[in-house]
Amino acid sequence: MLAVPGELPSDRDRYGLEVKWDGIRALVHFDGGVRVTGRHGVEYTRRYPEISGFGIKNAVIDGEVVALDARGRPSFVRLQHRMHLTDPEPAVLELYPVTYMPFDLLCLDGMPLFDLSYRDRRALLDELDIGAPPYFPGDSDLLGATREQGLEGVVAKRLDSPYRPGVRSPWWIKVKHLSTRDVVIGGWKPGKGRRAGGVGSLVMGVFTGEGLTYVGHVGTGFTDAILDDLHHMLEPLEIPHSPFANEVPWRNRWVRPDLVGEVAYTMWTDELRLRHPVWRGLRADRIPAEVTL
Secondary structure, eight states, rough: OEEEOOOOOOOOGGGGEEOOOOSSSEEEESSSSSEEEEEOOOOOOOOOOTOOOOOOOOEEEEEEEEEEESSSBBBHHHHHHHHHOSSSOOOHHHSSEEEEEEEEEEEEEEOOOSHHHHHHHHHHHHHHHOOOOOOTTTTTTTTHHHHTOOEEEEEEEETOOOTTTOEEEEEEEEESSSSSEEEEEEEEEEOGGGBTTSSSEEEEEEEEEEEEEEEEEEEESSOOHHHHHHHHHHHGEEEESOOOOOOOOOEEEEEEEEEEEEEEEEEEEEESEEEEEEEEEEOOOOOOOOOOO
């Protein structure tokens, strides 16, 4: 079940508030063992061996995989070091450990819980005593607290809402302190100066009725290591012609639109360009066709 972006609702007493964790969504299946899957059924079990059995015999839990920084805050940059490793080495596990943040219970002892209310599912989850972060009353100032702590924002969930897999529902509202969105990478502009010989900026697009539509370039938010990794990933995807349906300024190197990334930005312009985009990282858990205007 997915949330819609928006503001805190006016009838806040009908909602619970959760911290919005800046990580990767994952389901954990307990059935005589542990299996971890992503949003589209991608196998994550070997990728995140830190997620263990919690002493549970039969359940399905929804939550977020996060990598915490030295101050205990989720760091998407740190998580990037783990997202694409299907079988990470012990040294990587030690340098970039992950934590699982459970926030919903979908099945318990073979019984689906989709039609139970969010309040009741959370009560059952809390009874499992597996360290699920708490949710707060809708009239609390969790949004202000997350802003002060440098967290991404909150998710407001209707206390009486059922769970609907695969649905982006207004029963769940994500309220962020900074606007972010997914973009499809359709090309890159060669770098100059210190970035000569590699990637200078990425060409971003989203899918509309016309096809892949250009929405700008992003050239900030990268480390040298990230630029090197992107260069290695993009080279095999190179194609001779632009994949965009509309005109793209400047000379670029074009690639198959197979990779999805996330950027932060300040606003959309009237020309449908993202203003002041900053790169946040690749999203291996996203499918390009999902990235629409």
